[in-house]
Amino acid sequence: MSAGEKDGALVCQTCPQRCRLAPGALGACRARRNDGGVIVAKSYGRVTSLALDPVEKKPLARWRPGTYVLSVGSYGCNLACPFCQNFEISQAGEKDVPWREVTPDELVALALAARRRDPRVIGIAHTYNEPLVGWEYVRDCSELAHAAGLASALVSNGCFEPAVLDTLEGLIDAANIDLKGFSDAFYATCGGAPRSLACARDTIERLAADPRCHLEVTTLVVPGMNDGEAEMEELAGWLAGLDGGRGRETLTHHVTRFFPRWRLTDRGPTPVADVYRLADVSRRYLDHVFVGNC
Numbered sequence: 409m410s411a412g413e414k415d416g417a418l419v420c421q422t423c424p425q426r427c428r429l430a431p432g433a434l435g436a437c438r439a440r441r442n443d444g445g446v447i448v449a450k451s452y453g454r455v456t457s458l459a460l461d462p463v464e465k466k467p468l469a470r471w472r473p474g475t476y477v478l479s480v481g482s483y484g485c486n487l488a489c490p491f492c493q494n495f496e497i498s499q500a501g502e503k504d505v506p507w508r509e510v511t512p513d514e515l516v517a518l519a520l521a522a523r524r525r526d527p528r529v530i531g532i533a534h535t536y537n538e539p540l541v542g543w544e545y546v547r548d549c550s551e552l553a554h555a556a557g558l559a560s561a562l563v564s565n566g567c568f569e570p571a572v573l574d575t576l577e578g579l580i581d582a583a584n585i586d587l588k589g590f591s592d593a594f595y596a597t598c599g600g601a602p603r604s605l606a607c608a609r610d611t612i613e614r615l616a617a618d619p620r621c622h623l624e625v626t627t628l629v630v631p632g633m634n635d636g637e638a639e640m641e642e643l644a645g646w647l648a649g650l651d652g653g654r655g656r657e658t659l660t661h662h663v664t665r666f667f668p669r670w671r672l673t674d675r676g677p678t679p680v681a682d683v684y685r686l687a688d689v690s691r692r693y694l695d696h697v698f699v700g701n702c
């Protein structure tokens with residue numbers, strides 16, 4: 409997924425940032441690099457975070473409740489949301505954060521060992537940083553997980569080109585995709601490219617129509633940034649129209665509370681009443697709406 413230029417630079421086509429990478433250069437996500445004329449995921453197998461989590465914590469509220477997933481994360485992200493709750497790893501590169509190599513075989517072995525100890529462990533979740541900046545690891549782990557009878561889940565901002573989703577076709581059993589707001593301006597404040605929202609929408613639309621993948625969507629409500637009722641109306645109404653018009657019944661929407669973090673510490677947490685109010689707006693369109701962090 410790259411296009412070459414005369415000076416040896418390559419344009420990464422993994423996401424709408426379309427980074428132009430001179431030989432040896434890292435992309436904006438800090439995970440992909442032009443290595444000798446090929447763009448490679450330098451973050452491949454470099455694990456910064458590994459934990460057993462209840463699926464509800466992803467959050468996945470309506471997919472195999474009461475079970476656990478081995479959650480794995482690396483470093484890097486193709487956005488830079490000023491309120492990122494995981495900025496220590498999402499905004500880090502290979503020299504900024506400790507990591508250890510865990511091959512896909514090793515990761516699946518760890519998940520199987522966890523399942524032997526506790527049968528409620530059902531699989532692996534790719535989460536914490538933005539997993540799809542290193543989509544090759546997600547693909548390879550998911551293939552092995554399925555072969556071993558394990559499930560594969562994904563937590564992502566969804567701002568990726570369709571070719572990335574093509575590589576994961578049939579490999580993701582459950583996904584929680586962020587829909588951070590419903591305007592290009594909001595995605596721009598999150599460090600997005602002009603097509604980031606469009607790509608997130610395409611990802612959500614595609615997964616919503618895929619019967620092999622259970623889909624949930626999360627919107628973090630940030631005071632003064634995306635807490636208007638009109639924006640939530642538009643967003644939830646769009647979700648309701650997905651899945652052939654069955655989105656109201658099939659989609660799950662998490663409306664969650666912001667806490668000051670990283671570069672956005674000039675305001676307090678979202679008032680709980682605002683989270684509930686906006687969840688009620690979403691409920692005008694969707695049957696399955698959950699509040700989070702309240």
Ligand code: SF4
Binds near residue numbers: 427436485
């Ligand atoms: S995946 Fe990374 S390197 Fe590729 S375009 Fe996106 S931010 Fe740039």
